[in-house]
Amino acid sequence: MTQARRSGSDLTEAIMRTTLELGQELGYAKLSIEGIAAQAGVGKHTVYRRWPSKGALLLDSLLSLNGSDLDYPDTGDVIADLRTQIYGAVDLLARNPLGPLFQALVGEAQRDPGVATALNERFIAPQADRTVARLRAAQDKGQLSPGFDLDLAMALLSGPLYFRLLIAQEPVTHAYVDRVLDALFTGMGPRA
Amino acid sequence: MTQARRSGSDLTEAIMRTTLELGQELGYAKLSIEGIAAQAGVGKHTVYRRWPSKGALLLDSLLSLNGSDLDYPDTGDVIADLRTQIYGAVDLLARNPLGPLFQALVGEAQRDPGVATALNERFIAPQADRTVARLRAAQDKGQLSPGFDLDLAMALLSGPLYFRLLIAQEPVTHAYVDRVLDALFTGMGPRA
Numbered sequence: 001m002t003q004a005r006r007s008g009s010d011l012t013e014a015i016m017r018t019t020l021e022l023g024q025e026l027g028y029a030k031l032s033i034e035g036i037a038a039q040a041g042v043g044k045h046t047v048y049r050r051w052p053s054k055g056a057l058l059l060d061s062l063l064s065l066n067g068s069d070l071d072y073p074d075t076g077d078v079i080a081d082l083r084t085q086i087y088g089a090v091d092l093l094a095r096n097p098l099g100p101l102f103q104a105l106v107g108e109a110q111r112d113p114g115v116a117t118a119l120n121e122r123f124i125a126p127q128a129d130r131t132v133a134r135l136r137a138a139q140d141k142g143q144l145s146p147g148f149d150l151d152l153a154m155a156l157l158s159g160p161l162y163f164r165l166l167i168a169q170e171p172v173t174h175a176y177v178d179r180v181l182d183a184l185f186t187g188m189g190p191r192a
Numbered sequence: 193m194t195q196a197r198r199s200g201s202d203l204t205e206a207i208m209r210t211t212l213e214l215g216q217e218l219g220y221a222k223l224s225i226e227g228i229a230a231q232a233g234v235g236k237h238t239v240y241r242r243w244p245s246k247g248a249l250l251l252d253s254l255l256s257l258n259g260s261d262l263d264y265p266d267t268g269d270v271i272a273d274l275r276t277q278i279y280g281a282v283d284l285l286a287r288n289p290l291g292p293l294f295q296a297l298v299g300e301a302q303r304d305p306g307v308a309t310a311l312n313e314r315f316i317a318p319q320a321d322r323t324v325a326r327l328r329a330a331q332d333k334g335q336l337s338p339g340f341d342l343d344l345a346m347a348l349l350s351g352p353l354y355f356r357l358l359i360a361q362e363p364v365t366h367a368y369v370d371r372v373l374d375a376l377f378t379g380m381g382p383r384a
Binding site: 160 | 299308311312337346
């Protein structure tokens with residue numbers, strides 16, 4: 001009865017670690033709650049008590065790796081800070097097995113509204129809040145267009161990256177991030 | 193033997209129409225090639241001869257509705273023309289059952305590389321070509337920033353819309369399109 005000797009948080013960590021290991025080995029499609037439970041040495045009800053679905057478990061497992069890596073620096077230079085933060089997110093996604101698993105998770109969110117809600121509440125909304133806070137500070141200092149629509153910030157900054165990852169299915173590189181930031185700050189319109 | 197009396201293109205059309213009808217009725221998850229074949233009165237091998245997967249068949253069925261709706265007008269006003277074209281795409285997606293089925297298809301593309309490739313080759317690339325051509329004409333007339341990176345156009349214009357549809361899972365409205373176009377044309381940076 002190893003299970004009885006493990007604390008709740010040890011168990012949770014072991015299950016999430018197993019999820020990422022098996023996810024890397026098998027890929028998302030072949031990953032199952034039963035397989036994860038067996039590998040982690042727990043009963044599948046122990047997993048289901050914590051997570052309602054494979055997608056929810058994978059989301060938490062991916063977020064457990066994320067930590068505070070995605071916090072914004074504030075060096076006073078908003079473009080440099082956005083670049084640093086986005087590079088961090090891109091580097092995290094480039095690390096195996098995160099990229100393919102995250103991509104699979106977004107795919108799952110299209111079929112499972114619970115996964116979509118969890119993805120938004122646990123990952124996207126906190127990231128959007130931090131982004132808006134950093135941009136608001138920059139706007140207050142005159143480093144941003146005074147009329148810039150802060151509520152669009154996440155969609156404008158990360159939309160082109162998700163487009164590349166999910167639709168074009170090409171790698172999101174630092175060079176690509178630079179091009180997106182340049183284009184967004186300059187704007188498409190001709191300078192008066 | 194109704195099948196023997198139908199021409200190839202009649203059959204193709206009947207199968208695609210059935211795919212959309214059943215897709216609307218059942219949703220993507222419960223849609224199957226077997227079910228479509230039975231409903232269309234053909235053998236499943238007849239379907240598989242034309243389409244390798246449910247995703248590929250759905251993509252073609254959705255594209256068959258699209259027609260030339262998504263061509264760009266050229267009234268001389270590039271922002272108005274982009275708005276018209278993007279409104280058209282958004283209206284198409286708002287029509288049942290296209291939105292949910294398109295969303296499911298993009299989800300499927302995260303699991304099936306064949307669907308991802310087909311989506312890009314059949315839908316995204318032609319749309320990108322038309323977008324770049326329209327923007328290049330505007331750039332030549334001085335209506336766009338001379339340095340604007342045309343290769344980013346699709347990602348910048350449609351990325352925020354895909355973000356809203358696939359990640360935030362909120363409706364893409366005309367008002368939202370207007371805000372995105374305004375922000376992209378103005379740019380995030382302060383005016384000098």
